Amino acid sequence: KAGVTQTPRYLIKTRGQQVTLSCSPISGHRSVSWYQQTPGQGLQFLFEYFSETQRNKGNFPGRFSGRQFSNSRSEMNVSTLELGDSALYLCASSPSSSFLALNGEQYFGPGTRLTVT
């Protein structure tokens, strides 16, 4: 099976702009999670979707949003970019069997490296 793919891999934006990142999960995985990774903060949970429904959300401002499509592909959007949004954004898919199932193992994509100048 193909792994998790993320596009684009690298992105440079200026403050105030918005950005959309894309994630294609492993075929058959209905759970997709997003994380922000910075050297000082480790892996910060953004949100998780299962079959197009957001099941959980981390403590990020409303500028960070996401969605999941019927084919399980997911996007996250960051509006009004700030310098502090520079980070590696990781997407992970998981073979959770149902909406009420706890997350199993996560398969991470290579990430999108976002630089805000």
Add this chain to the structure above:
Amino acid sequence: GQQVMQIPQYQHVQEGEDFTTYCNSSTTLSNIQWYKQRPGGHPVFLIQLVKSGEVKKQKRLTFQFGEAKKNSSLHITATQTTDVGTYFCAGTRGSTLGRLYFGRGTQLTVWP
């Protein structure tokens, strides 16, 4: 606040020495997972533990889940330079769907 604490944050060892990282949660976990992230890479799933007191081995790696399901450890015997990377633990809680609680990771450096 941090739901899962992981120590140490950094560990430098000589090749051949052992290494252990510890993970502690303030609440009972339904399962604990371990991941490894090589420099410049993304986290890769290593193993999942579900049962109280469970111990699993993968070659030189030994994973333990505490009896109370609040702590876990990863022990590497006789480290090799290929073990370099950051090791993360991540737990799920039965009351919380759709989320893993990640520790901040232990960055392991192995000197030849």
